[in-house]
Amino acid sequence: MQTPKGFIDAIPHEGSQLKYCACPGPNELPTINFSSNHDALLEKASKTCLLFSTMRDIPKNYQVTMMYNEDEKTTKEFFEERGLVRGDVGTKEHPSFRKKNAEPVAF
Numbered sequence: 001m002q003t004p005k006g007f008i009d010a011i012p013h014e015g016s017q018l019k020y021c022a023c024p025g026p027n028e029l030p031t032i033n034f035s036s037n038h039d040a041l042l043e044k045a046s047k048t049c050l051l052f053s054t055m056r057d058i059p060k061n062y063q064v065t066m067m068y069n070e071d072e073k074t075t076k077e078f079f080e081e082r083g084l085v086r087g088d089v090g091t092k093e094h095p096s097f098r099k100k101n102a103e104p105v106a107f
Contacts, residue, residue, distance in 0.1 A: 017052065017064070023075060024065040025088030027102035031058050032066045056097065063089055063096040 010018035017032075024030050035053040042050060058064060069075040079086040090096030092107035 021064055021066045022089040023068040023086065024096055025090070026086060027088050027099055028065065028090060029056075029097040029099055030065050030067050031055055031062070031097065032064060061094055063094050065089065065096055
């Protein structure tokens with residue numbers, strides 16, 4: 001993840017939220033976002049962090065999802081620039097919150 005103080009590479013850190021958090025699909029809602037003081041602990045150091053907060057209660061076994069860019073439009077561009085198809089990530093065992101206008105999902 002790019003920050004004003006450089007990149008945060010979550011890959012080598014087991015349990016990192018950034019490493020395992022899926023991007024909600026076109027019919028789904030994010031469950032976390034940057035907190036209002038997201039960069040309070042951000043430093044130019046070998047290890048640093050950003051702060052997140054939940055946007056809604058997340059029931060047990062639900063997906064924890066966050067946008068991979070600033071909003072729907074820039075997230076769509078993020079996937080298109082990389083030649084990736086953005087799809088819904090919820091499953092029967094681990095559902096995601098759906099947008100109000102989304103079609104019901106049939107697993």
